[in-house]
Amino acid sequence: MIPSKLSLLLVLLSIQITTTVLAQSPDPVYLTHVCPNATSFPPNSTFGSNLNLLLSNLSAAAANGEGFHYAESTAGNDSSSATYGLYLCRGDITPKECQNCIDFATTDTLNHCPNQKTAIVWYDRCLVRYSNRSAFSVQPDTFMLYNTRNVSEPDRFNELLGRVMNEIVAEAANGEAKKFATKGVELSAFQSLYTLAQCTDDLSEENCDRCLRTCLSLLPSCCGGKQGGRVLLPSCNIRYEVYPFYEGAAVATAAPPYGELASSPSPSPVETTWTDDQGML
């Protein structure tokens, strides 16, 4: 009797633990923000209340399962109080994960940018952005991150990286439903390369292509010879790693015509290592 009671207790206990773990979805990983002090607005202003409306509007759109949403909030007579904003979720995550990310982000944004009219806050899987101007296009803010691990044969690695990146940039820019593309290729019997490119859905094909090519041109300066890199622009971003970091990562079976890279222990896919290794331009 005692052993079976004990095992029932253990089963109940483990159900409890499982439920608790499943119920807690971890907070999205914050990466960085840009919100110039020069764009501060006064407390209790119409702009501030419009911004709150805008953020709750974005949050509501995420609850409807949208991966991208643009909104504006123009209450009041004063056109200088109008706010324009958007969010973007990484193209591979589920609507539920997107909703979690945006729910968190639309609140957390004000911790980083409490009273600025212009802000971009990047998280690992989503971004939130707003401004007092409807035209977002010309903002030069760039953020780059790299993995501190070096690749063993940089020339060969870079050649393959450049080739795959060119492919997914074209694919993302051509995207109809989402401007998003990923691709995994074999580097060697021991290592693969995983790549991602995404634009906000408001960009035209031409502008998405231009934006992503700007990211590509910046890659060597941050991430040349590194096993992982990200370039984040407000309207587009790219990332590569030697471990699968997006959902449904598969590796193309047709191996590219390269010799073997030296084998190296596979790095642990812990995305938070980024926060230790970040380099900012």
Ligand SMILES: *[C@@H]1O[C@H](CO)[C@@H](O)[C@H](O)[C@H]1NC(C)=O
């Ligand atoms: C922006 O303003 C905050 C609060 O007034 C201040 O602590 C911070 O140093 C300012 N940052 C810059 C870059 O001026």
Ligand SMILES: *[C@@H]1O[C@H](CO)[C@@H](O)[C@H](O)[C@H]1NC(C)=O
């Ligand atoms: C947006 O805010 C900035 C900084 O306060 C201001 O200089 C600019 O004129 C504003 N633009 C519009 C369209 O209101």
Ligand SMILES: *[C@@H]1O[C@H](CO)[C@@H](O)[C@H](O)[C@H]1NC(C)=O
């Ligand atoms: C802003 O509103 C709060 C609460 O409504 C009030 O306590 C505060 O005095 C107001 N601040 C200004 C500058 O009007």
Ligand SMILES: *[C@@H]1O[C@H](CO)[C@@H](O)[C@H](O)[C@H]1NC(C)=O
């Ligand atoms: C966002 O706000 C606009 C106008 O305030 C409203 O018409 C629209 O339904 C809102 N969208 C969501 C998803 O709440």
Ligand SMILES: *[C@@H]1O[C@H](CO)[C@@H](O)[C@H](O)[C@H]1NC(C)=O
């Ligand atoms: C907007 O402006 C009109 C006329 O200029 C005025 O009658 C009205 O009260 C204003 N509304 C608000 C919300 O300020």
Ligand SMILES: *[C@@H]1O[C@H](CO)[C@@H](O)[C@H](O)[C@H]1NC(C)=O
């Ligand atoms: C990577 O290479 C750079 C430049 O060759 C070197 O300074 C750095 O120490 C290397 N890092 C590691 C982790 O080996």
